[in-house]
Amino acid sequence: xDLEPNINLxxxxxxxxxxxxxxxxxxxxxxxxxxxxxxxxxxxTCQEQHQHFRxxxxxxxxxxxxxxxxxxxxxxxxxxxxxxRSLVERITRLPLALRIAVEAGSIIGLLWLxxxxxxxxxxxxxxxxxxxxxxxxxxxxxxxxxQQPTAPRSTVKTAESPTQAExxxxxxxxxxxxxxxxxxxxxxxxxxxxxFYIKTESPDDIRAKILPLLKKFGLNDAADPSLxxxxxxxxxxxxxxxxxxxxxxxxxxxxxxxxxxTTTQAEHADVAPLExxxxxxxxxxRQNLPSGTTRIIIWLSQL
Amino acid sequence: MNLFGRKKDLSxxxxxxxxxxDLLSDxxxxxxxxxxxxxxxxxLDKVITGIATTKDHDRFLEFERPWVFRLLFEEIEKIIPRRxxxxxxxxxxxxxxxxxxxxxxxxxxxxxxRLKLEDRAVLLLRDKYGFSYREIATILNxxxxxxxxxxxxxxRTLEEWIWNRT
Numbered sequence: 001x002d003l004e005p006n007i008n009l010x011x012x013x014x015x016x017x018x019x020x021x022x023x024x025x026x027x028x029x030x031x032x033x034x035x036x037x038x039x040x041x042x043x044x045t046c047q048e049q050h051q052h053f054r055x056x057x058x059x060x061x062x063x064x065x066x067x068x069x070x071x072x073x074x075x076x077x078x079x080x081x082x083x084x085r086s087l088v089e090r091i092t093r094l095p096l097a098l099r100i101a102v103e104a105g106s107i108i109g110l111l112w113l114x115x116x117x118x119x120x121x122x123x124x125x126x127x128x129x130x131x132x133x134x135x136x137x138x139x140x141x142x143x144x145x146x147q148q149p150t151a152p153r154s155t156v157k158t159a160e161s162p163t164q165a166e167x168x169x170x171x172x173x174x175x176x177x178x179x180x181x182x183x184x185x186x187x188x189x190x191x192x193x194x195x196f197y198i199k200t201e202s203p204d205d206i207r208a209k210i211l212p213l214l215k216k217f218g219l220n221d222a223a224d225p226s227l228x229x230x231x232x233x234x235x236x237x238x239x240x241x242x243x244x245x246x247x248x249x250x251x252x253x254x255x256x257x258x259x260x261x262t263t264t265q266a267e268h269a270d271v272a273p274l275e276x277x278x279x280x281x282x283x284x285x286r287q288n289l290p291s292g293t294t295r296i297i298i299w300l301s302q303l
Numbered sequence: 304m305n306l307f308g309r310k311k312d313l314s315x316x317x318x319x320x321x322x323x324x325d326l327l328s329d330x331x332x333x334x335x336x337x338x339x340x341x342x343x344x345x346x347l348d349k350v351i352t353g354i355a356t357t358k359d360h361d362r363f364l365e366f367e368r369p370w371v372f373r374l375l376f377e378e379i380e381k382i383i384p385r386r387x388x389x390x391x392x393x394x395x396x397x398x399x400x401x402x403x404x405x406x407x408x409x410x411x412x413x414x415x416x417r418l419k420l421e422d423r424a425v426l427l428l429r430d431k432y433g434f435s436y437r438e439i440a441t442i443l444n445x446x447x448x449x450x451x452x453x454x455x456x457x458x459r460t461l462e463e464w465i466w467n468r469t
Contacts, residue, residue, distance in 0.1 A: 020458075021451040052462045057430050059411040066332040068324035072344055076320040076351060 012039045016046050024053060188247035191285045193295040196251070199277030200259045203236050203300035209257045210238065210298065217242070217250065235301035241293040250296065251280060259303075277303065316351045319371055326432055327351075327375055333427055334379050336416050346382075350375045369434070369441040376424060376442055385421040385443075399464065407465045414464045422457035429454055 016039050022028050023036055040047045091102060188194060200206050207229040214220065219227050219240060226239040242250060258278035289295055319327075327350070331343045353374065399407070407414070415423065424443060428434040429450075440447045 017455070021455050049459075049462065052466055053458050055408060056411070056458055056461050056465075059408065060415070060426060060430050063333075063412060063415075063431065065325065065329040066343075068320070068328040068347070069340075069344065072328075072347065073320060073324055075348075076324075077317050 013043060013046055016040075016043075017049075020050070020053065023050075024057065186248050186251065188244045188282070188294045189284075190244065190291070191287075191289045192244075192282050193285045193297065194242075194247055194251075194280060194282045195297045195299065196254050196280045197277060197299050197301070198254065198258050199301050199303045201303045203302055206257055206259075206300050207236050210254075210300075213253050213257065214238075214240075217246065229300070235299055237300070238296070238298035240296055241289065242296045244292050244294045247294050247296070254278070254280075254298065277301075316354050319351055319354050323368065323371055327371070330372065330424075330427060330432070331375060331379065334376075334420060334423060335382065342382075346375070346378050350378050369438040372428070372434075372438075373442045373444070380420065383420050385424075386419050391417060404466045411461075411465075414461055417464070418457055418460060422453060422460070425450055425453045426457050 016023070016036055019028065019032070019036070023033070026033075028036060040050060091099060094102065198206055210229065211227075214227055219242070221227055224240070226237075229236045229238050255278055285295060327347055328343065331346050332340075335343055335346070337343070350371070354371065402410070415426075418426070421443060425439060428439045428442060429436070434442070436447045436450050439445075439450045443450065445453070
């Protein structure tokens with residue numbers, strides 16, 4: 001039965017209602033739909049019915065669905081695990097062989113990390129002497145006589161200093177330091193860094209005394225700033241390579257330059273005068289120094 | 304899953320439960336028109352278990368969805384005749400006369416439940432679940448043209464009850 005435009009209204013109504021299901025589904029051909037739309041525009045009865053049908057279908061679609069109860073589903077399917085959310089849940093739901101591989105790999109990776117970090121930590125726990133500890137409370141060893149630098153004796157806590165970058169070249173092991181009293185001469189080992197700290201009320205005065213001293217030792221290159229004393233925040237620094245065999249001489253000479261205490265306490269060997277600061281220590285250099293040389297760092301700071 | 308992660312093949316009833324469980328449950332609930340969920344579950348259990356024991360696997364593979372729903376409809380038909388009229392309670396009759404059409408529309412479900420089993424099945428399968436006329440014809444064992452007509456008749460009946468149209 002086709003919808004035709006040239007028939008009376010009642011017949012059109014009858015035809016339309018016989019095809020209402022297709023019209024609701026949108027399954028009419030274009031020409032038929034055009035005729036049906038035209039009929040609806042003229043026929044209030046069919047139009048109203050169409051609206052009612054649309055409302056009814058809408059109501060039917062809105063009805064809630066009664067899903068299968070979980071217990072019934074489980075009875076048929078077996079227990080259903082919830083969708084894993086966390087990574088741990090996802091891993092536990094992996095097939096056994098894959099899970100063993102994942103867990104074994106994780107354990108091996110973790111052990112490797114522990115070993116690597118532990119190796120680094122072991123290196124860090126070896127005592128390191130600070131070359132920049134100006135107050136150097138640890139360096140003050142009341143009553144301690146200078147010892148031969150045959151073996152490391154103690155450690156000094158590392159402190160910040162303007163010459164922090166120098167630590168890069170120094171091995172973080174085996175520091176030897178002492179306060180000097182009577183100026184015992186000591187012998188330098190190969191590839192070592194020796195640091196001398198002099199605290200004074202006038203670092204410039206001491207520098208003026210160090211310059212001719214270095215000339216006396218044959219270090220008289222005026223163009224080398226490290227031999228002239230570089231001014232840095234907090235003091236003046238000398239940094240140069242020196243003959244290994246003559247380090248002891250240099251040490252004694254610097255001791256002589258260091259300002260002496262005016263108090264009688266300086267006379268006593270077991271008490272370090274507070275206003276006099278001459279301390280030194282030595283470290284092994286990580287960088288290979290030219291054979292027969294020792295790196296010397298002299299730090300003059302304000303008392 | 305087995306050791307290497309391969310999913311085990313589901314049995315026929317497990318497959319049906321997984322694919323159509325919710326639809327079957329709603330279809331049975333709407334058709335049985337009862338508050339007693341145990342009856343609905345008993346019918347579903349009988350149908351799905353029956354699928355598990357069926358030897359007609361080829362038929363299932365060919366028709367699958369309509370075949371499953373047909374089994375369910377046939378089981379429900381044993382309880383409620385497909386063309387029997389539903390009983391209308393006095394409260395519902397009062398609702399018919401006292402309420403406005405808009406209010407009766409809001410009480411759509413109570414009018415829907417009054418339809419014959421076959422009419423309800425057609426509307427549910429077509430307009431709520433989106434089955435094709437061919438599938439519905441298979442489920443209800445009717446010609447495809449008859450399914451369309453039954454749908455139109457069901458809608459007219461509802462319209463008559465809600466909007467007092469004759």
